[in-house]
Amino acid sequence: MAKIKVLSEEIASKIAAGEVVQRPESVVKELIENSIDAGARSIDVEVKDAGKSFIRITDDGAGMNEEDALLAFERHATSKIETYQDLENVATLGFRGEALYSIAAVSQIELKTKTAAEDAAVYLRVDGGRQEEVSRTAHGTGTTVIVKNLFYNTPARRNFMKANPTEFRHIYQTVSRYAIAFPEIEFRLQSGDEVVLRAKSDTVRGRLDEVFGERFTDSLVAFEEDYDHLKVSGFLGKPEYTKRTRGEQFLFLNKRYVLSKAINHAAFSAYENLIDKGDFPFFAIFIEMPPNEVDVNVHPSKLEVKFRDERSIYGAIRSATRSALVKSDLVPEMAIAPDSGRFVSRPTTESSRGGIVPVSFNSNPGQHGGSSGRYINDERIADAVDPLFSLRFPQNRSTSAESAGSEGGLLEDTGSIIYQLHNKYIISQISTGLLVIDQHAAHERVIYERTLKRFSEHGQNTQQLLFPISINLDPADFTVVEETIPDLNLMGFSLKTFSGSTVVLDGVPVDLKPGRESTILTEIIEDYKRDNDLRLTPREKLCKTYACKAAVKAGDYLTIEEMESLIDQLFEAEVPYVCPHGRPVLVKIPLLELDKKFGRI
Structure with missing residues (x-):
């Protein structure tokens, strides 16, 4: 007796339905796609018990006559394609002819549909894939599909459905996606007696x-x-x-x-x-x-x-x-908290979205502040007795007009004064208030982009050392050097390997400060090994580490000329707003906020 048997139509249909109908959201998705393909301009979705017991989709599309309505429940029955060439040029959302067949196999379904040319609508009732009733009824032009008791005849599948909040979240996400993609169609989603989404706008925005x-x-x-x-x-x-x-x-x-x-x-x-x-x-x-x-x-x-x-x-x-x-203008703005007078980050929108927070401006980019932002200065700033600015004579800022114009007037040539704050931040007047620049992050961004360009320019970027430096490495670090030495040389290093553990450094990049030649290579190797960011290429990882090590540090004193040069170079960068690690480089303090604090408005 043969061991292989042909499955019955009932079992085969339930298996096939499992590929198309996985949860209540699958039913909503397939029926919405049918409504869109039918030319609907309004689609109503109503669910109860998160779609487990009741789903109703109503549209004002073209509708179907009785012959098409009966054929729609057959497997692989569709009006969307006929030939293989049609399959290669699918312009509709549905085309496989499996949706109604699969849904009907695992639920109790009712269909009301009417074309503009008919006086009465067709009514069909299908139970577990078996046609139970065909009649006429009243209904406007379009189609209504009611799906009851999903998976009632496949208890195992029903037991795998999640809790109602989870299932409804999937339904909401699906309806939302179609509402965004088709602004020309009105969508309405109702759960029980509550309308949870009404999308009427005719633009994606x-x-x-x-x-x-x-x-x-x-x-x-x-x-x-x-x-x-x-x-x-x-x-x-x-x-x-x-x-x-x-x-x-x-x-x-x-x-x-x-x-x-x-x-x-x-x-x-x-x-x-x-x-x-x-x-x-x-x-x-x-x-x-x-x-x-x-x-x-x-x-x-x-x-x-x-x-x-x-x-x-x-x-x-x-x-x-x-x-x-x-x-786009990605420079974050700071507002002044009305009660404390402290600076806080200000979102660009007043609407509050659950789970979304402004990126924090503290030194630990892995932590986020709450929805009101993170305070920048100390609680006792009002009692501070140290001078606010570094001791120096203020001088006029003279950035080129071309650099200013490229940033939409952010640094207009207004003869503003620049200061260095605590040898850490550069403060400059702009047309709308104050601009605060993190000197280390800014220099890091400049060096990062400059170093990346060296891979394509192949110019002379190395300054030779008077006395070459020998560096002994363990086997793991030596392997990293061997792997990256072509890129390190393009960056401006001049390296030679000897005896399986020794590297001779006889040249360094031209923008590296003297005195750190013997340590920067080992630091680059260590950071390169720890950096597991898969979004970056090996070259980008090397450049990111080198930029961090070579840039000026917080605490380094800068002359006026050095600050002006740094600002000019920063606004020639492709992305001047953040450092290679993702921390902000610039923060704007609007003049309006200062006017509010001093009672001018």
């Missing part, structure tokens, strides 16, 4: 505010770039607003919400050095490209995609997002 809170988009950077056969647009969260968990990264391909590790990595890499490791920024990225350049038929869920030329897509996303962040 407006939809983001409706989903995430009023004035949420004040904390975003909009961008749009056109490439050959590709358009990239969207919104990026400013670096000071991040979360410690993933979940608010949205990637839409031809308005379809998709998952792509490569494209997500491209977007995250645009935030390189702008956010702390372990922080996750918000972004909503829209990609428009020909359907035949991407394969959406990877999985029944239609979330995973494969690009024909993933490398070019990656480059376009990284370039567009990086350019948008670089061009």
Whole structure:
């Protein structure tokens, strides 16, 4: 007797349904996609018991006649494609013809649908995949689908569903994604008797505010770039607003919400050095490209995609997002707390979002302040008796107009005075108040970008030492040197290896201060071994470590000329706002805040 048996239609349908319908959210997703493909301009979603016992989707789309309604519950029955060529040019959200068939196999489902040409609507009732009733009823043009008792006939699947808050969170996230991607369609989500989402705005920006809170988009950077056969647009969260968990990264391909590790990595890499490791920024990225350049038929869920030329897509996303962040004003502002007179960080939006905090400005970038920000100065600052500024005669600032103009007037040539505060910060007058610069972070950024450019310029960046220095290393460190010596030489070091444990240093980069030649190489090696940031290339890691070690330190006295030179070089940098480790370089104190504190307004 044969051991291999053909499964019954009932068992096969339930197995197939498991690929499409994994939880109540899967039902909501598939039915919303059907409504969108039907040309709906209004979609209502109502759930009870987090969708476990009741889901109703109502739309005002084209509807179906009786023949199409009956066929819709057959497996692989669809109006979206007919030939293999259609599959290569899918322009609709649905196309596999599995949604209604799979949902009906594991639930009790009712369908009411009517076309504009018919007087009465079609009513269908299907129980566990079996057609129970076909009749006529009253209904407006469009379709209503009611799904009851999901997984009632597969108890094992029902037991694997999560608690109601978790299941409803998945439903809310899915409805929100479609509301963002299709601002031309009104969405309404109701849970029990409560309407939890009403999306009516006809713009993506407006939809983001409706989903995430009023004035949420004040904390975003909009961008749009056109490439050959590709358009990239969207919104990026400013670096000071991040979360410690993933979940608010949205990637839409031809308005379809998709998952792509490569494209997500491209977007995250645009935030390189702008956010702390372990922080996750918000972004909503829209990609428009020909359907035949991407394969959406990877999985029944239609979330995973494969690009024909993933490398070019990656480059376009990284370039567009990086350019948008670089061009935006990312200098954080400080406000003055009304009760204490102390400086606190001020968010760029007044709306409060759970779990999102401004990036702290203290010396430990791994910790965050609360929603009101982190205090900068000491509690007893009012009683301080030390001079506020370093003792020196003030001199006029004379930055070039070109440098000022490139930053949107941030450092206008107004003849302002610059000071060094406690040999740590540089303070300069700007048109809107005061600009405070961390001298170490600023110099670190300048050296980092300058060193990165050396890899492509191949210029003469080495100053020879009068007396070469021999450095003995353990085998592990010596291996690191052997691995990185080509890049170290391009950075400006001149190194030779001997006897498996000795390195001879006879040249160092031109911007390295004399006196540290014997220690900086070992420090670079140690930091390079500890740096596990996968977002950085080996060259970027080396440059980051070298910049930190070579930059001026807090406590170093700077002359007026040195400060002016540092400021000029900083605003020639590609990203002048943060150091390579992600700490802020600049902070603005608006004149308006000072006027408020002194009672002028």
